[in-house]
Amino acid sequence: METVHLKINNIPVEVPQGYTILQAAKAANIEIPTLCYLKDINCIGACRVCMVEAQKDGRPLRGLLAACVYPAEEGLEVFTNTPAVIKSRKTTLELLLSNHNKKCLSCTRNQHCELQKLAAEYGVDEDRFPSEEPIYEIDDLSPYIVRDNNKCINCMRCVAACKNV
Amino acid sequence: MGALTEKSQEDKVWEAIADPTKQVLFFTAPSIKATLGEAFDMPIGTNVEGKMAAAIKRLGANVKAFNMDFTADLTIIEEANELVQRIKNGGTLPMFTSCCPGWVKFVEHYYPEFLPNLSTCKSPQAMFGAVLKGYYCQKNGIDPKDVFVVSVIPCTAKKFEATRPQLRSDENYDDVDVALTTRELARMIKRAAINFTDLPEEDFDAPFNKATGGGIIFGATGGVLEAALRTAARLLDGDFKKIDFEEVRGPEAVREVTYEVAGVKINVAVTSGLGNARMLLEKIKKGEANYQMVEIMACPGGCINGGGQPTRSDSVSNYVDYKALRSKALYDLDKNSELRVCEESPIIKMVYDEFFETPGAEKAHHYLHTSYVARSKYYT
Numbered sequence: 001m002e003t004v005h006l007k008i009n010n011i012p013v014e015v016p017q018g019y020t021i022l023q024a025a026k027a028a029n030i031e032i033p034t035l036c037y038l039k040d041i042n043c044i045g046a047c048r049v050c051m052v053e054a055q056k057d058g059r060p061l062r063g064l065l066a067a068c069v070y071p072a073e074e075g076l077e078v079f080t081n082t083p084a085v086i087k088s089r090k091t092t093l094e095l096l097l098s099n100h101n102k103k104c105l106s107c108t109r110n111q112h113c114e115l116q117k118l119a120a121e122y123g124v125d126e127d128r129f130p131s132e133e134p135i136y137e138i139d140d141l142s143p144y145i146v147r148d149n150n151k152c153i154n155c156m157r158c159v160a161a162c163k164n165v
Numbered sequence: 166m167g168a169l170t171e172k173s174q175e176d177k178v179w180e181a182i183a184d185p186t187k188q189v190l191f192f193t194a195p196s197i198k199a200t201l202g203e204a205f206d207m208p209i210g211t212n213v214e215g216k217m218a219a220a221i222k223r224l225g226a227n228v229k230a231f232n233m234d235f236t237a238d239l240t241i242i243e244e245a246n247e248l249v250q251r252i253k254n255g256g257t258l259p260m261f262t263s264c265c266p267g268w269v270k271f272v273e274h275y276y277p278e279f280l281p282n283l284s285t286c287k288s289p290q291a292m293f294g295a296v297l298k299g300y301y302c303q304k305n306g307i308d309p310k311d312v313f314v315v316s317v318i319p320c321t322a323k324k325f326e327a328t329r330p331q332l333r334s335d336e337n338y339d340d341v342d343v344a345l346t347t348r349e350l351a352r353m354i355k356r357a358a359i360n361f362t363d364l365p366e367e368d369f370d371a372p373f374n375k376a377t378g379g380g381i382i383f384g385a386t387g388g389v390l391e392a393a394l395r396t397a398a399r400l401l402d403g404d405f406k407k408i409d410f411e412e413v414r415g416p417e418a419v420r421e422v423t424y425e426v427a428g429v430k431i432n433v434a435v436t437s438g439l440g441n442a443r444m445l446l447e448k449i450k451k452g453e454a455n456y457q458m459v460e461i462m463a464c465p466g467g468c469i470n471g472g473g474q475p476t477r478s479d480s481v482s483n484y485v486d487y488k489a490l491r492s493k494a495l496y497d498l499d500k501n502s503e504l505r506v507c508e509e510s511p512i513i514k515m516v517y518d519e520f521f522e523t524p525g526a527e528k529a530h531h532y533l534h535t536s537y538v539a540r541s542k543y544y545t
Contacts (some may be wrong), residue, residue, distance in 0.1 A: 033394065039483040061267045100166070108348075109167035112476050144172050144324040151168040158169055165465055 006076040012074075022050060022066040032080050033089065033118055035096075035155055042160035045069040047153065048092045049118065053079045064088055067136055085096035090122045098129035105152045115153065171321045172487070174343045175353055176343050179341070181313035188307065191221045192231040192293050193317040196384030196468040199494035200319065203475040204351030206359045206528035210490035211499060215366025220354045221317075222275070222367065232369040233316065234376030235382040236289040236296060237392070238507040240264060240411055243533050244286045244389075245396035245507075246457055246524035250430060256283040259434075259449065259456035262389050264288040266326035267463030269537065271439055276446055277539035285534040291314045291332045291384065293342025295532040297371075300520040309338065316344045319384070319471030326511070331535045346536035362467065367402025372512060378499030379507040386467035387413040387420065387494035390460035394424065395432070395506045409506050415466065415492065417452040419445065421454075430457075437462040466492065 002017040008025050015024045020043075025032050045066035047141065054061045054070075055077045064085065065079075097119065104110050107126040119126065136149035181187050191367040200277065208215065221230035248260050261271055263284040272279050287295065293316065298309040326332070327341040335341055344352070354361055368374055379395055382388030391410045392532060398405040405426060412422040419436045434456050436445055442461045448454045464470045466488035481487055521529040 031480070034479055034483075037479070037483065075267050108170045108173075108475070112478075113166060113330040115166050117478070140172065142172075143328070144321055146170050146172055148170075150167050151166050153166050153168075155166070165440055 003071055004071050004074045006074065006078065009077045010077075011076065013143070015072050021052060021054075021065065021070050021072050021074045021076075024072040025067065025078070025080060032067045033121075034068055035114055035118070036157060037151065038160065040156070041164050042070055042157050044156060044160075047096070047155055049089055050084055051088050051092070053082045053085050053120055055079075063142060086122070089118075090124055091122045093119055093122055094126070094128045095152050097124065097126050098131050099150075100131070100153060102124070102126055135140050167216070171324065171346055171349070173325070173352075174345060175349050175356075177343050178313075178315055178345065181315075182228060184313075185227065186311060187227060188312045189225060189228045189315060190231060190297050190301075190312055191224075191228060191315045191317060192233040193217060193221070193350075193386065193390075194233045194290065194319055194380050194468060195495065196319045196471065196474075196491070197317055197350070199296055199384060199469055199491045200347055201351060204348065209481070209485065209487050211503065212494045212495045213361075214231055215368070216361060218369045219364040219367035220359050220361055221271065223349075223359050224353060224362075224372070225359055229370040231297075231373040232292070232376055233289055233293055234380035234383070234509070235295040235373045235512050237380035237389075238376050238513050239292050239296070239533065240289050240383075241379055241389075241392045241507040242513060242517075242524050243529065245286050245393045245400060246479045247284055247286060248393060249400045250525065251484050252431075252457060258430075259459045260284050262460045263535075264383070264392075264460075265462045265464075265468075266320065266322040267439070268442065268461045270322065270325070270540070271442065271463065273537055273540045274542055275443075279446065279449075280537045280539060282448060287533055287535045288323075288326065289327075289331060289380075290318055290326065290341060290344065291535065292533050293373075294327075294332070295334045296516065298340050299334050299517055299532050300340070302462050304519065305521075309335065314340065314342045316341050317347065317350045318344050319347050319468045319473045320344075320464075321346060321472045323473075329535075330521050331537070334392050334532050347471075347475055348473060351475065363416065367445045367491055372515065375510065375512060377510050378502035378505035379508050380510075381502065382499045383460050384468045384495050386415050386462050386465075387404065388434045388467065388495070389431055390435050390458060393458065393460075394431070394505055395445055396508055397419075397431075398424070398426045399506065399508070401429055413460075414496070416489065421456075433460075435459050435460045437467055438465040469495070479537040 003014050013028045032050050035049045050067040051064040052067045139147040181189050202211040202213040218230045261282045284338050302309045323344045327344040379392030390413050391443050413435050419432045424431045470488050470489035
């Protein structure tokens with residue numbers, strides 16, 4: 001099996017070719033936060049929470065990379081927690097929350113919510129981008145399932161689960 | 166993020182518990198004991214059967230907690246008998262399991278030509294409803310209108326199943342009044358301020374308190390087929406000894422095995438996830454496979470990974486094999502059970518002696534079997 005060598009937060013890592021940065025980081029026991037990623041089911045780089053900084057041959061790569069889809073390359077040096085990365089994640093979360101119904105207290109996901117958890121960890125200002133009033137009608141046509149698109153963050157996980165499982 | 170949730174039916178149950186004229190009869194599906202603990206921060210795969218029974222009994226003085234593993238045993242008695250009859254009498258084969266309501270409705274919508282292949286056996290949830298409003302009420306002289314039947318299931322589709330008119334053993338009422346997910350039961354326990362982790366281990370209420378290993382493994386993919394094989398093989402060959410059919414257990418996407426019992430070849434297949442189900446059905450349609458029995462669960466891994474189970478964080482979903490940990494709890498229980506073949510259960514003997522007569526008998530058929538309907542592909 002062909003492998004590639006890279007560094008993540010200065011830690012040397014050797015992983016099989018074809019691994020993503022996210023998988024390589026996991027192999028080195030380094031956590032990178034994700035929202036839309038579902039192993040083997042949804043891997044589309046949609047939420048932009050897993051962004052990392054990287055350089056190759058001493059030169060920084062342009063922009064940030066989505067770790068869940070960017071391949072681990074030979075000689076890549078990845079940094080998962082730089083000020084630029086943290087600022088990007090925080091702004092991304094604030095943007096996600098700008099059109100998210102934030103009534104956490106009455107949400108069934110309260111205290112079991114990945115978005116809520118990351119928002120707390122990154123110290124977001126939930127009102128940095130003021131939200132509009134809820135715009136989607138709640139769909140409770142089914143007798144047993146409720147769909148509230150005002151809480152949807154376009155992670156596409158439900159679509160992927162229906163398509164790929 | 167809370168965009169998709171089940172409609173909570175907890176309030177209906179609280180109302181019934183508050184009604185002194187009602188007996189509230191709970192029963193919990195095989196997989197719940199392996200998952201409910203997670204809602205109380207216990208390690209994944211902890212068996213909390215004793216605490217779960219204790220918690221349900223503490224929800225109200227008129228509440229009883231029964232063990233649905235018993236009707237999993239009952240399902241197998243009927244289903245294994247049906248399989249043997251189909252094999253002997255040239256009935257429609259392969260026979261498909263019918264315990265998973267997501268799978269059943271999938272066939273009704275997308276593959277109605279396979280409806281005759283679905284076992285006519287009701288699911289364990291539906292059988293328990295029929296046992297309670299039929300046998301139990303009659304035996305104890307209770308008007309079925311005075312009991313409120315609550316199933317606890319790992320599944321949002323079971324909420325739909327409970328309202329299927331084809332499952333009514335009396336046309337005037339549903340056999341199961343409310344189906345609660347594992348998450349809803351956990352919320353009820355929390356709202357009742359019951360300190361779950363500190364509860365003593367208690368037994369389920371008699372008479373439906375015990376089951377065999379065959380009923381317990383219903384909660385994991387391959388479990389229904391394995392339990393059915395244990396019983397069917399003994400129907401074909403009275404001296405059959407094998408109990409563990411490890412070949413049909415997870416985690417491969419599709420498991421295909423051939424067994425030979427008393428000169429009869431039995432080809433079986435197991436899969437879970439509707440994508441895999443579609444693939445298997447297409448294979449059967451094209452004549453590329455020749456099975457006698459097929460087990461399909463809509464959720465990958467079976468009920469232990471059902472849509473009503475406690476939610477997990479991404480770090481668990483993506484990096485911990487929680488399906489293996491949860492199913493291990495069930496297979497460990499099976500391994501350590503004194504009785505592992507469904508017909509060995511004394512409760513099974515009791516309900517047939519006192520009520521259902523024999524497997525497949527007319528009375529058993531009325532209460533324990535059902536029918537299906539072809540549905541359109543589109544919501545109308």
